[in-house]
Amino acid sequence: xREDLGVDPARSKSAFPGARGCASAAILLYLAAVVVPxxxxxxxxxxxxSRLLQPLRPLVGTLFLGHGYRFFAPNPGPGxxxxxxxxxxxxxxxSGRIPDEALDRPRLLYHRRFxxxxxxxxxxxxxxxxxxVRDRARQDWxxxxxxxxxxxxxxxxxxQVTLETVEHYLPEPAEVLGSGTFADAVTPLGSYAWTxxxx
Amino acid sequence: xxxxxxxAALGSAAFDPGLARNAAEPARRGWLxxxxxxxxxxxxxxxxxxxxxxxxxxxxxxxTWSCVVWLxxxxxxxxxxxxxxxxxxxxxxxxxxxxxxYFAASSATLIRVVAxxxxxxxxxxxxxxxxPLAALVSFVGLVSAANRAPLNVFGLDDTLGMxxxxxxVGPAGARLSVDAALxxxxxxxxxxxxxxxNVALRLLQVHLCVVYLFSGAGKLFGASWWEGTALWGAIANxxxxxxxxxxxAGHPLVVNALTLATLWWEVGYAALVWPxxxxxxxxxxxxxxxxxxxxxxxxxxxxxxxxxxxxxFVPAATFARLLRPVTSPLAALATSPGIRPDSx
Numbered sequence: 001x002r003e004d005l006g007v008d009p010a011r012s013k014s015a016f017p018g019a020r021g022c023a024s025a026a027i028l029l030y031l032a033a034v035v036v037p038x039x040x041x042x043x044x045x046x047x048x049x050s051r052l053l054q055p056l057r058p059l060v061g062t063l064f065l066g067h068g069y070r071f072f073a074p075n076p077g078p079g080x081x082x083x084x085x086x087x088x089x090x091x092x093x094x095s096g097r098i099p100d101e102a103l104d105r106p107r108l109l110y111h112r113r114f115x116x117x118x119x120x121x122x123x124x125x126x127x128x129x130x131x132x133v134r135d136r137a138r139q140d141w142x143x144x145x146x147x148x149x150x151x152x153x154x155x156x157x158x159x160q161v162t163l164e165t166v167e168h169y170l171p172e173p174a175e176v177l178g179s180g181t182f183a184d185a186v187t188p189l190g191s192y193a194w195t196x197x198x199x
Numbered sequence: 200x201x202x203x204x205x206x207a208a209l210g211s212a213a214f215d216p217g218l219a220r221n222a223a224e225p226a227r228r229g230w231l232x233x234x235x236x237x238x239x240x241x242x243x244x245x246x247x248x249x250x251x252x253x254x255x256x257x258x259x260x261x262x263t264w265s266c267v268v269w270l271x272x273x274x275x276x277x278x279x280x281x282x283x284x285x286x287x288x289x290x291x292x293x294x295x296x297x298x299x300x301y302f303a304a305s306s307a308t309l310i311r312v313v314a315x316x317x318x319x320x321x322x323x324x325x326x327x328x329x330x331p332l333a334a335l336v337s338f339v340g341l342v343s344a345a346n347r348a349p350l351n352v353f354g355l356d357d358t359l360g361m362x363x364x365x366x367x368v369g370p371a372g373a374r375l376s377v378d379a380a381l382x383x384x385x386x387x388x389x390x391x392x393x394x395x396x397n398v399a400l401r402l403l404q405v406h407l408c409v410v411y412l413f414s415g416a417g418k419l420f421g422a423s424w425w426e427g428t429a430l431w432g433a434i435a436n437x438x439x440x441x442x443x444x445x446x447x448a449g450h451p452l453v454v455n456a457l458t459l460a461t462l463w464w465e466v467g468y469a470a471l472v473w474p475x476x477x478x479x480x481x482x483x484x485x486x487x488x489x490x491x492x493x494x495x496x497x498x499x500x501x502x503x504x505x506x507x508x509x510x511x512f513v514p515a516a517t518f519a520r521l522l523r524p525v526t527s528p529l530a531a532l533a534t535s536p537g538i539r540p541d542s543x
Contacts (some may be wrong), residue, residue: 013366020243023398027242034406038413061296064342064360069410071354073417079438099438107497112351115439118281119291119350125463132457133252140290144350154280170435173448 015068082120149192246397247515259325291349327376369399415465427455441497445511
């Protein structure tokens with residue numbers, strides 16, 4: 001198999017056996033930094049993996065290896081947009097959404113902005129969740145939303161902005177064949193004036 | 200049988216404790232020696248750096264494009280009034296370990312300088328000029344961007360990081376590069392098989408297996424993957440959609456087959472990409488899956504980056520054969536003896 005991959009087994013002897021030992025140690029350390037982060041998160045994860053990660057955090061952080069690699073897992077979910085409505089200094093109103101497929105081009109730019117909506121929406125419970133759950137989650141998402149609001153107000157030159165997250169309904173095949181209309185789930189994220197957003 | 204391997208001796212002595220005790224010591228040494236031999240053969244056998252050069256060029260092109268896109272809106276991504284305020288970055292990543300040069304870039308000008316340097320480094324990496332430095336600076340640029348703008352990153356950035364570390368470790372500029380063209384006749388040795396090239400390729404191969412293993416294992420939690428409907432979830436998601444495949448709504452068995460093929464390809468990758476009999480099939484599936492994601496879900500850069508990582512499993516001889524129409528005329532025209540035709 002090694003020959004297939006373009007290597008020459010006849011030349012595997014090292015002139016520096018000590019160097020080979022050091023290289024082996026470095027490789028093992030690197031492999032630990034590759035394997036342990038996805039073991040340790042996202043949830044569910046074991047206490048053992050979390051403890052193993054602690055001494056590796058400097059290396060994992062330095063080498064940008066702290067990833068979970070759960071692409072489209074456990075299930076592909078619905079997409080999210082953040083919709084905003086802004087009051088301008090002349091009293092007019094302006095609206096938009098993040099991302100906006102008509103404006104956010106090229107596609108990679110769209111995707112980088114799309115991640116803002118996806119990552120914030122992941123922290124926001126549905127509007128009908130228990131109040132305690134919503135209050136606890138607010139501590140996580142509101143500081144991020146304030147930053148987004150400040151960015152939008154500065155970019156558009158507005159006075160106040162109201163944001164809401166939209167979870168786009170994921171229709172079943174039968175619903176698509178029936179060509180019905182689908183209602184998206186909307187969750188308010190609050191209104192932010194310039195002074196509030198810039199705190 | 201005149202020679203009995205220690206492991207076999209231990210197995211046959213399993214019913215006799217006394218004999219097992221006597222045989223145990225040499226058996227253990229043999230097993231450990233086998234491990235050491237396998238380890239050394241796997242990591243420290245010299246390899247042709249040609250695959251690494253191809254991976255360098257593909258990675259450099261994708262990274263260059265990513266840098267251009269960061270530069271389309273640098274203040275929004277990296278500025279004080281961007282999508283994520285600097286004092287809130289800790290909410291999205293593991294501070295203080297996740298560093299970024301942008302944390303020290305206090306003005307719009309400095310932000311553009313840092314992003315510009317990252318772009319230049321990515322271009323130099325692509326063409327293979329000052330390759331070791333270009334690879335290192337490209338990595339610093341990638342990580343700085345990802346750690347300063349964690350709200351804007353996704354699998355593409357994880358994959359580019361996975362690709363860049365082997366390019367720093369190995370002789371990525373030894374072939375198909377300006378470095379090789381500019382070097383004197385002595386470069387021939389540097390472009391030959393080396394342990395560093397093998398370590399770099401092995402790091403990428405193993406890392407890629409880890410990525411697919413966890414990605415596949417994560418999917419096993421999801422009912423839609425077992426039910427064979429997960430791909431419908433991707434098809435019906437209009438936020439990702441760049442190719443309308445909703446016509447598959449009337450063909451549930453096709454959706455089932457595509458979903459299950461994707462799941463079991465990913466779950467089996469770490470084991471079945473190594474044997475010669477299954478490697479081509481698994482690599483072909485990788486191309487199909489990632490091109491499919493790229494075309495249908497608008498994530499072509501991510502798809503191409505993952506395909507680039509899969510190139511680590513393509514033999515050097517295959518690249519030499521495929522690139523011969525390009526490299527042979529160049530070698531004939533070159534005045535520098537540093538450019539050599541590829542040998543199969």
